[in-house]
Amino acid sequence: MATLTTAPEIADALALRRRTMTLALLTTTYFFSYMDRQILAILLEDIKADLLLSDTQLGLLSGLVFAIFYATLGIPVARLADRTSRRDIIAASLAIWSAMTALCGLAQNFTQLMLARIGVGIGEAGSSPPSHSIIADLYPPDKRASAMAVYSLGVVLGAGFGTLIGGFVATHYGWRVAMFTVGLPGIALAVLVKMFVVEPRRGLSDAGRVAEQGDAPSVMAGFAAIWRSAPALHLVVGVTLTSMIGYAITGWGPSYMQRSLGLSKLDISYYIALPGALFGSISAIAGGRIADRWAKARGLHVQSWVVLVMKGLSLPLVLAFYLIDVPAIAIGCYFGSLLFANSYLGPSFALIQHLAPLRLRAMWAAITLLVINLVGLGLGPLLVGRLSDWLAPSLGEASLRWSLVAIVSLTPWALFHYWRAGVLLRRAGD
Structure with missing residues (x-):
């Protein structure tokens, strides 16, 4: 039958x-x-x-x-x-x-x-x-x-x-x-x-998880749920700090190239923008693929540590970009850093969605993006600009260089949260 x-x-x-x-x-x-x-x-x-x-x-x-x-x-x-x-x-x-x-x-x-x-x-x-x-x-x-x-x-x-x-x-x-x-x-x-x-x-690809019935939880319930989940909280802080540094680099990168490396706007448009997009794309795809491969072998918690390693590898290259005065070498370091720069995107948001209650997945994504945009986009470029103005009387045009070095130096703070999230996820059996 x-x-x-x-x-x-x-x-x-x-x-x-x-x-x-x-x-x-x-x-x-x-x-x-x-x-x-x-x-x-x-x-x-x-x-x-x-x-x-x-x-x-x-x-x-x-x-x-x-x-x-x-x-x-x-x-x-x-x-x-x-x-x-x-x-x-x-x-x-x-x-x-x-x-x-x-x-x-x-x-x-x-x-x-x-x-x-x-x-x-x-x-x-x-x-x-x-x-x-x-x-x-x-x-x-x-x-x-x-x-x-x-x-x-x-x-x-x-x-x-x-x-x-x-x-x-x-x-x-x-x-x-x-x-x-x-x-x-x-x-x-x-x-x-x-x-x-x-x-x-909802929950189609999550075996054993069933979406709750009834009205969707409130906005405050969404914030409270993230606050109660220690791994999620560390991930949100980690991705926010990483995004803040990234927005600062993106927002001030062209100005730095013009002021300190002597590149023109046309040079940046023709020779930096699209190659940068290509290297950034490789980074994003590779980060997701590597995270999934290691998750199958070791558990989902490893995805957080993949970000830790990849962003850790990018840090010296980013610093070299701002500390080396030879344009060709500096730009080479910049492209090299981009091979790791966007590796955090896929694993970060995937883990947050994994931890989110099924009826709160869109809400958790919105809360994460709210924090990223208000803190990351709102503060990253602003902090660099304020610090550059403060340093300008003593350092001149080099003030932007050292302001960017300062914001990039916050990377270990972000990496700590990715390490801690991985530890907590492993303890929870993920």
């Missing part, structure tokens, strides 16, 4: 069959997110001249105005994602921020551009938390770090191509056309996300 296949079993099979397509679409969405975010940096001088803005206004547009709405709205969006269709939230969010990016090209003054940038932040708040949740449901723990690493390519490639496309289009057609160029295609992508991304059953 033939065994009847239930509707849930058919849905589960379809979700697993289409998970590669889903991961590809989510990664492409993340790519558009970072491209739309990064393009403003390369257009700032053109926007300043056209709209007669001050540097303070430019700083608000590129940092605080975006970060506040992006970080804080991720929490209510994640709560919604833990109760409703994550796919639909991602598609709607993508359409919103893509349209608002294009609208930036129509702005005639600071207020209009600020409102459009707020719209971009609001839209992008609905992308990563539900995406993390979907990926965690589609990939089992021993493959999750690799999947998260693939997803993180959106950061590296989006930033690189945002700079490249924005610079090229703005040079030939103006900054407004550049905004249209990166914004409008995202609306078409939103349709594809709605049509082809699957909405998997």
Whole structure:
């Protein structure tokens, strides 16, 4: 007698069959997110001249105005994602921020551009938390770090191509056309996300775990759950410190290359941006693959120690980049450091999703991103700038160099938390 296949079993099979397509679409969405975010940096001088803005206004547009709405709205969006269709939230969010990016090209003054940038932040708040949740449901723990690493390519490639496309289009057609160029295609992508991304059953790839029934827990319950989980707390602190250092390096890297190494903006665009994106992509993928391979052999706790080792190897190369005055050698050290720099992305977010209660996966991702963006993005570049200003009277242009050395020297603090998280995960049997 033939065994009847239930509707849930058919849905589960379809979700697993289409998970590669889903991961590809989510990664492409993340790519558009970072491209739309990064393009403003390369257009700032053109926007300043056209709209007669001050540097303070430019700083608000590129940092605080975006970060506040992006970080804080991720929490209510994640709560919604833990109760409703994550796919639909991602598609709607993508359409919103893509349209608002294009609208930036129509702005005639600071207020209009600020409102459009707020719209971009609001839209992008609905992308990563539900995406993390979907990926965690589609990939089992021993493959999750690799999947998260693939997803993180959106950061590296989006930033690189945002700079490249924005610079090229703005040079030939103006900054407004550049905004249209990166914004409008995202609306078409939103349709594809709605049509082809699957909405998997919560806990699909976690054998033995069953999603809790009833209403999703509150936001405070999400914070409390992370606070009670010592491994998760160490991971959140570790990834936040690592991101803060990374945002500082990314935000001030071009200025350092110009001030201390004598490179031009064109040199950085042509010879640094895309090779850097390539090396960063290798780092992200390798970090996830290595973490998954060692997890199969030794247990999930080893994934945290993979980050410890990889980031530890990058530290002397980063310091050499800032301490060596010969441009060719310094840039070589910089590229070398990038081979390890993004290795933390896949394992960090995969372990956080592993530890999260099934009904709180999007919420935990949103809380992590909230802390990363408010502390990492908010403080990293600011600390370097403040320290550089403080050191400038005595060190001159070298003040930026030593400010970056100081922020990079915080890396061992982050590595301690990854070590401790691994210890606690091993004690818990993971």
